[in-house]
Amino acid sequence: MSLNLVVGHGGLFQFHHGVFYGVAAYTTALMLKKTSLPIWTGFMAGPIAAAIVGLVIGGFCVRLSRLYFGMLQISLGSLIWAIVFRWYSFTGGDDGISGIPMPSILSPLKNSYLFILILFFICMILMYMILKSPFGNTLRAIRDNPQRCEAIGLNVQQYQLIAIVIASFFAGIAGVLFVVLERSVYTELLFWTLSLEVFIMCLLGGWFTFIGPVLGATMMVILRTFVGIFTEYWTLILGIVLILLIFFLPEGIMGFLQEKLKPRIKDLSREIMN
Amino acid sequence: MLRVEAVEKSFDNFKAVNGANLTVKKGEIVAVIGPNGAGKTTLFNLITGVLKRDKGRILFKGEDISELPSYQINRKGISRSYQIVNIFPRLTVFGNVQVSVLSHQRKNLKLLTPAQNLAIKETRTILETVGLLEKDKTMAGSLSHGDQKILEIAIALGTQPELLILDEPTAGMSPEETYTTIELIKKLAYTQGLTILFCEHDMDLVFSIAQSIMVMRQGQTLLQGSPEEVKNNQEVQEAYLGGE
Numbered sequence: 001m002s003l004n005l006v007v008g009h010g011g012l013f014q015f016h017h018g019v020f021y022g023v024a025a026y027t028t029a030l031m032l033k034k035t036s037l038p039i040w041t042g043f044m045a046g047p048i049a050a051a052i053v054g055l056v057i058g059g060f061c062v063r064l065s066r067l068y069f070g071m072l073q074i075s076l077g078s079l080i081w082a083i084v085f086r087w088y089s090f091t092g093g094d095d096g097i098s099g100i101p102m103p104s105i106l107s108p109l110k111n112s113y114l115f116i117l118i119l120f121f122i123c124m125i126l127m128y129m130i131l132k133s134p135f136g137n138t139l140r141a142i143r144d145n146p147q148r149c150e151a152i153g154l155n156v157q158q159y160q161l162i163a164i165v166i167a168s169f170f171a172g173i174a175g176v177l178f179v180v181l182e183r184s185v186y187t188e189l190l191f192w193t194l195s196l197e198v199f200i201m202c203l204l205g206g207w208f209t210f211i212g213p214v215l216g217a218t219m220m221v222i223l224r225t226f227v228g229i230f231t232e233y234w235t236l237i238l239g240i241v242l243i244l245l246i247f248f249l250p251e252g253i254m255g256f257l258q259e260k261l262k263p264r265i266k267d268l269s270r271e272i273m274n
Numbered sequence: 275m276l277r278v279e280a281v282e283k284s285f286d287n288f289k290a291v292n293g294a295n296l297t298v299k300k301g302e303i304v305a306v307i308g309p310n311g312a313g314k315t316t317l318f319n320l321i322t323g324v325l326k327r328d329k330g331r332i333l334f335k336g337e338d339i340s341e342l343p344s345y346q347i348n349r350k351g352i353s354r355s356y357q358i359v360n361i362f363p364r365l366t367v368f369g370n371v372q373v374s375v376l377s378h379q380r381k382n383l384k385l386l387t388p389a390q391n392l393a394i395k396e397t398r399t400i401l402e403t404v405g406l407l408e409k410d411k412t413m414a415g416s417l418s419h420g421d422q423k424i425l426e427i428a429i430a431l432g433t434q435p436e437l438l439i440l441d442e443p444t445a446g447m448s449p450e451e452t453y454t455t456i457e458l459i460k461k462l463a464y465t466q467g468l469t470i471l472f473c474e475h476d477m478d479l480v481f482s483i484a485q486s487i488m489v490m491r492q493g494q495t496l497l498q499g500s501p502e503e504v505k506n507n508q509e510v511q512e513a514y515l516g517g518e
Contacts, residue, residue: 137373138373140365144362144365145361145363148356149377151354152348152429152430153346153348
């Protein structure tokens, strides 16, 4: 979802979105495990840390154009991964961190699911509001035509940076939710394949729609769970689906549905009007 | 209002602008003419900060703006349209202008207020002025070429400029559309008091509306004067108008 904010609406090549997710998960995990601060501060620290990392990485990246933006992001993200991977004493290296304490309310699985669901909906609503706000509009304008935006008095790089920070923050919330669910973190969370996975989710669902990424994520999980039962090569099926998608539905599933439904809704409203 | 003094700009070894001088007074309609490749668009890009000049000065209301990035130049009160259509194709006509109006009002950073409630009056006024109000919900990308060129001007108007720069506003338009555009330019200048700087290939248009004309050749300013002076100038006759 948050990735879609940057790529679909901001037109930036955010190749390494997972790193913000991972940073937040690690921050929360470390805060909960190694400090005796109240648990909620740990929850808060995750997204904030992600946003700060977003600010730093984004600050470097927005100065570059398009593809280089993505490349630099992958390298900077991988750097963070390498640090976490190597720094055994602090992050547990490739063992990760497990047995993270949780407040007792969240202990039953049902409660933690509920917590995640509620937060998910709050985030959805917030992001929806942001996309419908002048900021969202401006972001889409920048995606369509950055040069023109400069000419009407917009500091394009500043807007792109803010978009990245906001997206990192939301990715950070997702990272915290992962900790709530799994009670452990490991270095895969920071590895670039995860970013790729999120990227594919958005691709499946459709870039330019709001619900697209959610649909994409659902599809991906379904595919992994059900096809994964029959064969460990479920990614092969995913690959085929992706290729078909790129050829036949370049706007993603939601984009396709929207296009198909629009004329129908129009017809309907016309009939009602008549 | 605007003074360009001995400005030079080269790309690699090619001098695109090589000593351009231009004066635009408040409330005037000024045209820049010259053959293809004379450096007209480059000059406009230098004034609006898209490109940085190598030498010379660009003064706007007495202030040197030649080092400012283009978004800041826009905030000083200079807005422009482009020769090649340069709009936001995936936004509606309304949205195109609204972004610009919001930029002027510094409201683009509002995160949680719905955009549909903001800057409606201002945006509609501009659309009405240019005659696109009926098409406000159309996707900008699906407008006709002529309407897209008009939308160009509307976006530029969104930031309430004092100086409006138009790069070949009627390029590719039908005679009818050209006529509408000329009327629009006149309206903006005479009733709204905008200062307008434009370049154009259509000589009839230039001589019918410009109060001052600057002639460029090979990146250099040949002269700037009233339409009469330009018409009667021997050098201009040979260089540019000669064949006609």
